[in-house]
Amino acid sequence: MKERYDAQAIEVKWQKRWAEADIFRVTEDPEKKKYYLLEMFPYPSGNLHMGHVRNYSIGDVVARTLKMQGYNVLHPMGYDSFGLPAENAAIKHDTHPAVWTSSNIDNMNMQLKRLGFSYDWEREVQTYRPDYYRWMQWLFIEFWKRGLAYKKENPVNWCPSCQTVLANEQVVDGKCERCGTEVTKKNLSQWYLKITDYADRLLDDLDELPGWPEKVKTMQRNWIGRSEGTEVEFKIKGSDKTVTVFTTRADTLFGTSFMVLSPELPLAEELIASGGFEKECREYQEQVRRMSDIERTSLSKEKTGQFTGWYAVNPLTEKEIPIYIADYVLLGYGTGAVMGVPAHDQRDFEFATKFGLDIIPVVDPGRDDVDVNDLKAAFEAEGRMINSGKYDGMENEAAIAAIREDLEKRGIAKKTVNYKLRDWLISRQRYWGCPIPMVYCEEHGWQPVPEDQLPVLLPTDVEFTGKGESPIATSKSFQNGVCPICGKPAKREVDTMDTFLDSSWYFLRYCDPKNESEAFSKEKVDYWMNVDQYIGGIEHAILHLLYSRFFTKVLYDMGLVSCEEPFKNLLTQGMVLKDGSKMSKSLGNVVAPDEIVEKYGADTARLFILFAAPPEKELEWSDTGVDGSFRFLSRVYRLVYELAPQVASVPRTYTLETKEDKQLAFALNSAIKRVSADVTGRFNFNTAISAVMELVNTMYSYKELDDINLGLLADACDKLVLMLCPFVPHICEELWEGLGREGFASEQPWPECDESALVKDMVLAVVQVNGKLRARIDVPSGLSKEDFEAYVLASDEVKALTEGKNVVKVISVPGKLLNIVIK
C-alpha cells in the first residue's frame, strides 16, 4: 500500500484483476435468489456523458450491494446501435455506418470499463449485429403471422430533414423529436404494429406496477387516452346516408344544434359534391390542407368551418341541424364526426357563437353563478336534465346511460371506447436499421422471408445520399427476392424498422445472448425475468417503456415468456445540470467523464454523482463538490493506511469496554443499518454516503484516544471498506488488500448489523413545555413509560421548569421526548 491515494494506479490495477478473475460472470442458479438489474443501454454516440455515468453508477451500487448480499445478480450492458447518427456520420466522413458504430462502441466500452461497472461483459448485446437482428426479423414475422403487423397507406408524419417517417410518439409539439424540424404530412404506404389491440391491457396493467413512478404511469395513461362513450347514428335529410358521431356526453343530445365533420372525412367528400356549396367547401379544404399541424391545433385560433348545404336529423327531437365541415374535428379520432352541443362543450360554443347557431341548454347547473339561458361559456360540469323531454329532472350522468339504452333499442346507438393511441408506424426510409423481412409478390401480396433464410442482411452496395427513399433501394441486388409461395420473383421491402423495436426486447436477449437457434430460451428467460429494477431517464416514459410493455405482452400471448410486464420496478433518474441547465455542446457547459476520471479517478466521479443529490432529482454539477468527494476518499485511504500496520493481524473479536468503544460500535452498526436500508430499499445513496462519512469521522476521533480497542477498530476498518465497496469499489479493493484480508472485497458477504450494539445505556431525551423545547437530559434507556416520566419529572432541570406552574398534562415518548402542558 502506497502512502498517497493514487486513484489511477489503483483503479487500473483492480479493473485488470476483476477481469482476470472474471468475477462478474453470472449463470442461472436455481439455488440462489435471482435479481435482474438493468440500466437503459446507450446509443453508441462515441462518448459517455455524465447522464450515462449517473445512470450506470446508480445501477452499479445496487448490483454490487445485492451481489454481496448473496443474490445472483444479472447486470448486463450493450448498445442500441442502429439509428440515424451513424448514417449521417457515414455521409459526412464517407465511411460505412458499421465502421463508425463499431469504433464508437470500442471507445465507450473502454470508458465503461474504466469506470469499474460490474457488468457481465459476456452478455453484451449489440442490436446492429446480424446475430441480434436476425431474431428481430423473426419476431417481426411472428407479429405478422398473428395479424399484428400490417402495411397500409395513410397520411403519416414526415420529417423533411431526417427524410423519413416518424411514429406519433416521435413527434413532439409538432416537431421531429430528433432534429426539431416541423413535421409535415405525407401519404405513404407503411408498416404498422397493432399496438391499439393492446390498449386496454397496456392501460389496465399499469395498476399492477406499484414499483413505477406515478408520473410515468400517468403519462402512459394520458398517451393511451381511453375514453368511453356512445356512437349515435344520425339520418341525413334528403339522402339515404347516415352520419355516425362519437360522444362521451349522450346526455346532451337534446342540445345538439349542428353537426361537424372532419374536412378529410370520405363522407364529407360525397356531401360536398352535391350540397350546393361545393366551391366554398373546396376552398375551405384547401385552406386546411395548407396548414401545419401546429397551426391547426393551436387553441388560440378562432374556429373556422363551412356549411355543406346538408342537414342531419336529431334522432330524439327530429329537429333538422346543419352539417358543417371544420378543422377542429380530427379525422383519426372517433368517427371523424361530432355532434355540436354549444351549451355544454366549449369548442362547440365558440363555433356556434361564430356561426350564429342555437345554444340550447339541457343540463341545469343548479347554481346561482351560471345562467343557462345567457351562457358566457359552455357549462361542462354536472347537473340536472332540462329541455330533454322525458329525461328532464334526471342527474345528467344517469341520463347518459338512459339515452344510450333507448337509442340502442332503436338500433342507432352503441357503447364504444376510443383511444388516443394509434398503431405504431415502424417503417423508416433509412439504411441503418433492421431490414423488414418481407417480400411483395404480384400474386400473393406481402409474404415473409422464410425462417431458414434469415437474417435478411443489410446490403453493402448502397449509396448514402440522405435524400428521399431508403438508401437500400440503390442496391443492385437487394430488391430481388422470391415469393415463398409461388417461387416467382418478388420485390423485397427496402424500408428498415424503427430502432425502438430493437430496444423493445433487448432485455430478453440479455438472458440468453448467444443463442443461435432461438431469440432466447424460455427456460432462461423464465429464470431471470422480469427485470427487478430498471433504471433510466424520464425521457423514455412513453416511447421505449410503452413499446417494451407492448412487446412483452405480445410475447406472453405467443407463449414465449411467462411474464406480462417486463419491468417490475422503475427508477427514473434526474438530469445532470451545469450552471442550472442541461449539459450541451451549444451552451459549452459539458463536463467530460474522461476528464474527471483522469483528474480524480472513477471512484471520485461515482461518489460525487451519488452523493450530490437523490437519484430522481436533478443533479447540479459542482467542481468544488467533486473536490470534496476526492477529499473524503483520501481521508478514508489515510485512515486505513495509518491503521493497517496495527490492525492487519489482529483477530476481529472483542468486547466493548469503554464508553468510546460503545460509541464506535454504535456508529459502526448504525452506519451498516442505514446504508443497507438506503441502498437497496429507498435508493437514497446520498444519505447512505453521509452515514459512512459520520462513521469515518467517529473513527478518526477514536483512533486518537489513549485506550483503544484494536480488535474493534480492525472490525470497523473491515466493515467500513465493505460498506463503501459498492460505491467506490477500486479504492476498497486496495484497502481490503492493505488490511491483509483475503480475496476480493467485491466478493465478500455484506456486513451485518449487530443490533445489540445499537442499544445504548443512556439516551438523550428532550423536554418540552407546551410543545417548546426547554431542556435535554440523559436518561437510562429501556425505561417503561411510567418510569421514564418519573425519571424526567424528578430531575432538577425539569423541576425548575414546572416550579409554581399548573401542570395540566404530561405526554411522553419513552426514551425520546416528554411534553409538559402548563396553564
Place this chain on the structure above:
RNA sequence: GCCGGGAUGGCGAAAUUGGUAGACGCAAGGGACUUAAAAUCCCUCGAUAGCGAUAUCGUACCGGUUCGAGUCCGGUUCUCGGCACCA
C-alpha cells in the same frame, strides 16, 4: 385548461410512523502546523437581541386539527414536467 411533482440556511441537501428543523457535504470566516505555500487538523457558521447563559422568530403564503405540524387537512401564490380542439 387537465394531470403529476416541487418550494427547507449563502449552496447541494437531511429529518424513514406527527415528536430535538438544518444530519452529511460545499462555500465562507477564524485558528494551529509551516520560513512560506499546498496538504492536514481544530473552531464558528438560519435570523434578531445579548459579553454570556439564554430568549424570540424561522421549513413559499393564509387558516385549521393536535399536547406537539417541514410532515396531516382546507385554501392561496410561485415553479418544474407531461398532455392538450381527443368530442
